[in-house]
Amino acid sequence: MATLNKDKSHEMGLHEEQLKGRTQQRFFSADESENLTYFHSFDVDTSKSATIDALEMTPREINGEIRALMEKGIGDITVDNPMSRHGVGVGILNRLNLTFSDSLGYFGCGLIDGPNVHIKGRVGWSCAENMMAGTVVIEGNAGSTFGAAIRGGDLVCRGSVGARTGIDQKGGTILVGGNTGAFSGFMMQRGRMIICGDAGMNLGDSMYDGTIYIGGEVEELGVDCVLGEMTELDVRYLTSKLDLYGIKTPKGVEKMQKYVSGKQLWNYDNLEPHEKKIVL
Amino acid sequence: MQKLADFIEDIESVEILSIGNSLELVKDLGDAEGVSEQYGLNSFNGTHGIGHTRMATESDVDIRSAHPYWAYPFNDVAVVHNGQLTNYWTNRRALERKGHRFSSNCDSELIAVYIADKISEGVDLETAMRDSVEFLDGVFTYLVATKDELGMAKDVMAAKPMVVYEGDDMIALASEEVAIRKLFDHRIDTFDPYHGEVKVWQH
Numbered sequence: 001m002a003t004l005n006k007d008k009s010h011e012m013g014l015h016e017e018q019l020k021g022r023t024q025q026r027f028f029s030a031d032e033s034e035n036l037t038y039f040h041s042f043d044v045d046t047s048k049s050a051t052i053d054a055l056e057m058t059p060r061e062i063n064g065e066i067r068a069l070m071e072k073g074i075g076d077i078t079v080d081n082p083m084s085r086h087g088v089g090v091g092i093l094n095r096l097n098l099t100f101s102d103s104l105g106y107f108g109c110g111l112i113d114g115p116n117v118h119i120k121g122r123v124g125w126s127c128a129e130n131m132m133a134g135t136v137v138i139e140g141n142a143g144s145t146f147g148a149a150i151r152g153g154d155l156v157c158r159g160s161v162g163a164r165t166g167i168d169q170k171g172g173t174i175l176v177g178g179n180t181g182a183f184s185g186f187m188m189q190r191g192r193m194i195i196c197g198d199a200g201m202n203l204g205d206s207m208y209d210g211t212i213y214i215g216g217e218v219e220e221l222g223v224d225c226v227l228g229e230m231t232e233l234d235v236r237y238l239t240s241k242l243d244l245y246g247i248k249t250p251k252g253v254e255k256m257q258k259y260v261s262g263k264q265l266w267n268y269d270n271l272e273p274h275e276k277k278i279v280l
Numbered sequence: 281m282q283k284l285a286d287f288i289e290d291i292e293s294v295e296i297l298s299i300g301n302s303l304e305l306v307k308d309l310g311d312a313e314g315v316s317e318q319y320g321l322n323s324f325n326g327t328h329g330i331g332h333t334r335m336a337t338e339s340d341v342d343i344r345s346a347h348p349y350w351a352y353p354f355n356d357v358a359v360v361h362n363g364q365l366t367n368y369w370t371n372r373r374a375l376e377r378k379g380h381r382f383s384s385n386c387d388s389e390l391i392a393v394y395i396a397d398k399i400s401e402g403v404d405l406e407t408a409m410r411d412s413v414e415f416l417d418g419v420f421t422y423l424v425a426t427k428d429e430l431g432m433a434k435d436v437m438a439a440k441p442m443v444v445y446e447g448d449d450m451i452a453l454a455s456e457e458v459a460i461r462k463l464f465d466h467r468i469d470t471f472d473p474y475h476g477e478v479k480v481w482q483h
Contacts, residue, residue: 083462125456181472181475
């Protein structure tokens with residue numbers, strides 16, 4: 001059972017007190033960690049493979065079939081002919097190698113926690129929204145609100161993405177090989193966003209925290225977003241991340257610009273969830 | 281033509297849905313498949329077409345408020361629109377003072393009248409659409425069809441979806457790729473236009 005280091009956790013912004021009244025909020029207690037389970041989370045074997053032909057299937061049927069295969073322990077699933085359908089590949093809460101042989105519609109691969117997803121096409125709006133962990137790699141372009149409110153994992157688009165990329169981002173990494181649209185990083189709170197191409201107007205508008213790296217031109221910075229100082233650590237991080245996915249920036253990593261929040265918030269910690277676990 | 285149109289429009293319960301030489305407007309109540317079967321849309325021949333299924337939010341569910349909108353009494357300008365215009369009444373009154381007539385209370389009609397007004401003044405479609413991005417306030421993507429041109433415009437917030445496919449022999453646009461994917465037996469490369477973007481294709 002994990003032991004809570006109260007002094008250090010308080011120092012880093014974690015709480016254990018419980019509020020009272022109608023707005024009562026229960027905070028995570030390390031003593032209860034063994035009771036935390038994910039429903040519909042399966043132990044799968046990635047050496048076992050299966051293919052789904054989704055040509056005549058509804059999104060509900062596709063998601064149901066993926067779940068049924070995971071329940072059988074199959075850990076490597078390919079979905080053929082998804083036909084740009086919406087809301088496919090959502091709510092997967094375990095490790096899984098999942099491949100879509102074509103494009104997805106909006107809210108594809110949302111609410112996931114752990115799978116490695118490869119999409120050999122384009123994705124619509126809000127791909128991987130609220131993603132907690134894992135990787136999602138898209139070969140084509142992506143729509144707006146790409147990676148909305150993601151909390152962890154790597155979300156990679158080799159093409160260009162639409163407006164409001166990483167809106168409300170709370171962690172993880174968003175990596176874009178091409179350009180991003182207006183209001184990218186809007187209300188960003190944590191995590192990292194790497195855009196190899198250009199960024200549209202109001203980049204990082206109202207961002208609380210987090211880091212945005214831009215390889216091309218920025219049309220206009222948003223309120224509260226300022227130019228940061230690139231460090232050796234940033235260059236090493238970017239080089240490592242870009243190499244991992246085989247993506248290059250046109251001008252090289254050293255020429256990328258770093259953008260951060262220009263305001264200091266009180267009672268706010270900028271630790272990633274996995275970093276918080278270190279102090280427990 | 282306008283005198284005839286005004287005469288017909290002034291007859292109670294009679295309404296002109298379109299006048300033109302090149303475009304044919306079909307508007308009715310029902311789902312897309314039902315309306316298509318009812319009017320035999322599969323038998324239509326042409327170079328370009330636009331369509332719209334409306335979820336009514338600000339005006340009634342009737343044929344008058346259905347898209348595409350034409351710009352009374354101009355020929356061959358049709359518009360479909362996804363979004364909400366917040367300066368509709370101000371600009372409608374301005375255009376009415378110029379002598380234009382609106383056939384509905386739907387904000388989308390403003391776009392059609394504005395574009396047609398510009399074209400009637402000798403402005404080309406692309407310029408008229410670029411001007412409209414500044415003129416119109418709110419969130420929108422819209423398509424315009426004229427006799428030989430097809431255009432799309434997106435608001436400066438890029439708040440409404442639009443997916444574009446540009447092939448060698450076909451242009452296809454939709455709010456989402458799923459609407460056009462069935463036209464192809466292979467994977468297609470599509471993209472989202474950015475904020476304030478205007479594109480016009482000519483036949």
